[in-house]
Amino acid sequence: MKPFLVFPVSLVSLVFLTSLVFPVFSWAASCESLASLALPNTSITVAQSVAAGEFTPPGRTFGGTPAPAVGFKDLPAFCRIAATLKPSDDSDIKIEVWLPAAGWNGKFQAVGNGGWAGVISYGALAEALHDGYATSSTDTGHVGGSGSFALGHPEKLIDFGYRSQHEMTVKSKAIIQAFYGSAAKMSYWNGCSTGGRQGLKEAQRFPDDYDGIVAGAPANPRTHLAFATLWIAHANLKDPASYIPPAKYPAVHQAVIQACDALDGLKDGLITDPTRCHFDPQVMACHGADTSECLTAPQIETVKKILSPSRNPRTGEEIYPGLEPGAELGWATLAGPQPFAATTDHFKYVVFKDPDWDWKTLNFDSDVALADKIDDETINATDANLRPFFGRKGKLLLYHGWADQNVAPLSTVNYYKRVVDTLGGERQTADSIRLFMAPGMAHCGGGEGPNTFDMMSAITAWRENGQAPDRIVASRTGRTRPLCAYPQVAKYKGTGSIDDAANFVCETPK
Numbered sequence: 279m280k281p282f283l284v285f286p287v288s289l290v291s292l293v294f295l296t297s298l299v300f301p302v303f304s305w306a307a308s309c310e311s312l313a314s315l316a317l318p319n320t321s322i323t324v325a326q327s328v329a330a331g332e333f334t335p336p337g338r339t340f341g342g343t344p345a346p347a348v349g350f351k352d353l354p355a356f357c358r359i360a361a362t363l364k365p366s367d368d369s370d371i372k373i374e375v376w377l378p379a380a381g382w383n384g385k386f387q388a389v390g391n392g393g394w395a396g397v398i399s400y401g402a403l404a405e406a407l408h409d410g411y412a413t414s415s416t417d418t419g420h421v422g423g424s425g426s427f428a429l430g431h432p433e434k435l436i437d438f439g440y441r442s443q444h445e446m447t448v449k450s451k452a453i454i455q456a457f458y459g460s461a462a463k464m465s466y467w468n469g470c471s472t473g474g475r476q477g478l479k480e481a482q483r484f485p486d487d488y489d490g491i492v493a494g495a496p497a498n499p500r501t502h503l504a505f506a507t508l509w510i511a512h513a514n515l516k517d518p519a520s521y522i523p524p525a526k527y528p529a530v531h532q533a534v535i536q537a538c539d540a541l542d543g544l545k546d547g548l549i550t551d552p553t554r555c556h557f558d559p560q561v562m563a564c565h566g567a568d569t570s571e572c573l574t575a576p577q578i579e580t581v582k583k584i585l586s587p588s589r590n591p592r593t594g595e596e597i598y599p600g601l602e603p604g605a606e607l608g609w610a611t612l613a614g615p616q617p618f619a620a621t622t623d624h625f626k627y628v629v630f631k632d633p634d635w636d637w638k639t640l641n642f643d644s645d646v647a648l649a650d651k652i653d654d655e656t657i658n659a660t661d662a663n664l665r666p667f668f669g670r671k672g673k674l675l676l677y678h679g680w681a682d683q684n685v686a687p688l689s690t691v692n693y694y695k696r697v698v699d700t701l702g703g704e705r706q707t708a709d710s711i712r713l714f715m716a717p718g719m720a721h722c723g724g725g726e727g728p729n730t731f732d733m734m735s736a737i738t739a740w741r742e743n744g745q746a747p748d749r750i751v752a753s754r755t756g757r758t759r760p761l762c763a764y765p766q767v768a769k770y771k772g773t774g775s776i777d778d779a780a781n782f783v784c785e786t787p788k
């Protein structure tokens with residue numbers, strides 16, 4: 279028995295001596311011991327070692343975010359921490375923090391949400407963990423994907439607007455420190471849609487939280503986006519004759535592509551810059567029978583409204599940009615038989631505080647100021663002064679699909695331009711903020727354009743190696759194409775396959 283006893287003792291001695299000789303060595307905690315970690319306003323509810331491939335997500339998995347490229351069965355072993363945070367008496371913020379058991383890349387990647395959230399983004403956690411990150415997600419402080427939680431719960435609305443993400447960030451960093459015995463050397467935010475808006479909120483309100491922020495298709499400013507979606511519902515649904523049946527979308531899309539594909543010099547089914555496409559739906563006017571290939575006069579007016587900014591009817595002031603030509607196949611999201619539910623929820627539960635509120639009564643003049651006043655930058659993320667974030671070398675990487683059927687792409691272009699203008703111009707900001715518009719890409723993915731790309735590699739190379747991204751290669755079904763730093767666009771060199779990104783240059787349009 280003696281050797282059996284001696285071996286572990288000597289091993290302990292060796293580790294002890296090592297820690298004296300190399301003072302950088304520090305003790306890490308076991309996963310299970312983190313159950314007793316004391317953090318302010320925090321109850322740790324799960325501290326569990328999960329073996330490789332053994333995680334099964336509870337209930338709803340993706341929370342409006344795209345399905346993950348990585349399956350849960352492909353996950354490595356990790357330490358799973360779940361916690362409930364209560365920064366206010368009415369708060370009930372759930373978070374999960376996933377920590378690679380081996381092969382941690384030394385970095386933290388927080389992942390964002392979709393829609394009204396109300397669920398942990400398990401799919402996005404899986405992708406980040408698979409890439410070697412310690413990662414975390416929050417349900418944003420309530421359960422379920424509607425806005426009904428906000429009624430009578432102003433503190434929960436603040437949690438959804440910005441507090442849950444910040445609290446998650448602070449607590450995640452502490453948990454990472456406790457588990458590994460050292461802090462994450464870099465912290466990144468990665469989100470799209472609501473997650474994009476959350477990323478902007480972090481950059482604006484909590485500039486110390488992250489070193490780099492990837493913000494895709496930010497659903498922002500949320501109040502104005504809400505008006506824009508009901509602008510489409512009013513155009514499409516108030517008079518039944520105005521409604522465009524989804525069976526007509528393919529013909530409208532074909533007409534748009536026909537009119538605008540070649541404007542960029544390349545007939546490839548994609549519109550590189552839809553703002554140069556001035557599609558006139560009159561070309562589709564029905565002559566004779568109403569078929570799925572043509573539009574009636576009231577439907578032509580609806581198309582014009584979908585493609586136009588929402589405006590204050592009294593002053594003409596723009597409320598929010600319209601959808602761009604090219605998104606027609608996705609029109610059912612906002613122009614379906616019912617108004618977009620996430621939007622009506624905002625008016626029912628946040629602005630008018632009346633679950634029976636009738637969307638047809640929305641006033642596009644006085645209600646805009648009312649909604650903005652009630653929000654008071656709780657959900658809206660409009661501050662263009664990112665000097666504090668940029669001042670500590672923070673990088674903001676924005677992207678948006680030109681064929682987004684949900685959040686108007688120009689909203690992100692407008693925010694980018696405001697930041698650039700606010701901080702003194704492109705030369706002053708080029709190493710801090712970049713925007714990549716994706717032709718033909720729908721909301722956070724999908725669509726006919728190249729829609730698969732690696733923004734995390736781009737932002738880490740930028741923040742850690744000083745390589746600001748000029749082009750990011752995107753792919754879809756056998757085609758690769760560079761996405762170019764705005765305002766540059768991808769231009770075909772004139773020879774070679776149009777499906778190979780190598781045959782394109784990024785250049786500033788004339």
Ligand SMILES: [Ca+2]
Pocket residue numbers: 538539540541542543544545546547548549550
């Ligand atoms: Ca084209």
